[in-house]
Amino acid sequence: VLEHMVDAVLYFESDSGSRYRLIRAVKNRFGAANELGVFAMTDRGLKAVGNPSAIFLQGQDEPAAGSCVLVTREGTRPLLVEVQALVAPSSASNPRRVAVGIDPNRLALILAVIHRHAGIVIGDQDIFVSVAGGIRITETASDLAIALALLSSLRERPLPRGLVAFGEVGLSGGLRPVYNGEERLREAAGQGFDQAIVPEANLKGVKAKLEARGFRSLADALGAG
Numbered sequence: 001v002l003e004h005m006v007d008a009v010l011y012f013e014s015d016s017g018s019r020y021r022l023i024r025a026v027k028n029r030f031g032a033a034n035e036l037g038v039f040a041m042t043d044r045g046l047k048a049v050g051n052p053s054a055i056f057l058q059g060q061d062e063p064a065a066g067s068c069v070l071v072t073r074e075g076t077r078p079l080l081v082e083v084q085a086l087v088a089p090s091s092a093s094n095p096r097r098v099a100v101g102i103d104p105n106r107l108a109l110i111l112a113v114i115h116r117h118a119g120i121v122i123g124d125q126d127i128f129v130s131v132a133g134g135i136r137i138t139e140t141a142s143d144l145a146i147a148l149a150l151l152s153s154l155r156e157r158p159l160p161r162g163l164v165a166f167g168e169v170g171l172s173g174g175l176r177p178v179y180n181g182e183e184r185l186r187e188a189a190g191q192g193f194d195q196a197i198v199p200e201a202n203l204k205g206v207k208a209k210l211e212a213r214g215f216r217s218l219a220d221a222l223g224a225g
Contacts, residue, residue, distance in 0.1 A: 085152070
C-alpha cells in the first residue's frame with residue numbers, strides 16, 4: 001500500500017565486503033523504473049561512479065577458465081559484468097546447482113539446452129554460477145554468456161581476451177536477438193573489448209568498432225567460443 005502511494009521507491013543495496021553501494025529504482029511514477037545508480041563510499045560520503053563497467057570488471061587482467069564478460073542492461077544503461085562458472089565432478093547422486101545473481105530456473109534451462117542441442121553432457125557435474133560484483137541479472141540476454149562460461153570451465157580453457165557475449169537461448173537451441181544490441185556493442189568497444197559473440201540477428205546495421213560474430217544456434221556459438 002505504501003509503495004502504491006509514493007512517487008518513487010528506491011532500494012539501497014550493499015555488499016558487506018565492498019565499498020560500493022547500489023541504488024535501484026523499482027518504481028518511478030514520473031520516470032523510468034529499474035534504473036541503477038552505482039556509488040562508492042569514501043571518507044567524504046557517497047560519490048557517484050561514472051564508469052560502473054570498469055568497477056564490475058576489476059580483476060580481469062588475465063583470462064581465466066569459467067569466465068565470460070556479459071553486456072547487460074540496467075534500466076537505460078548498458079553495463080559490462082563478469083559471469084563466472086565452475087563445473088566440477090560430483091560425488092553425490094544429485095549434483096549441486098548453485099546460482100548467485102541469476103535465476104536458478106534459467107540456469108536449469110540453459111543446461112538442458114546444452115545437453116539436448118549441443119550434445120555436451122554436463123548433468124552429472126556440480127555446477128556453480130555467479131555474477132561478480134553483487135549484481136543480479138534478470139534479463140534473458142545473459143543466457144549465451146552463461147553457456148560460454150560453463151563450457152569454458154568444463155574444458156578448462158579460457159575464452160579469448162577481449163571477448164564479450166550476449167543473447168537469449170531458446171528451447172529449440174536457437175539464439176534469439178536481444179534489444180539494443182548496437183548500444184551494447186558500442187559500450188563493449190568503448191571499454192576496450194574487440195570481439196563479440198552474439199545472435200546473428202543482432203548484427204544488422206552494426207557499426208561498433210569491434211569484431212562481432214553472429215550465430216543462429218547455441219551449438220554453433222559454443223563451437224566458436
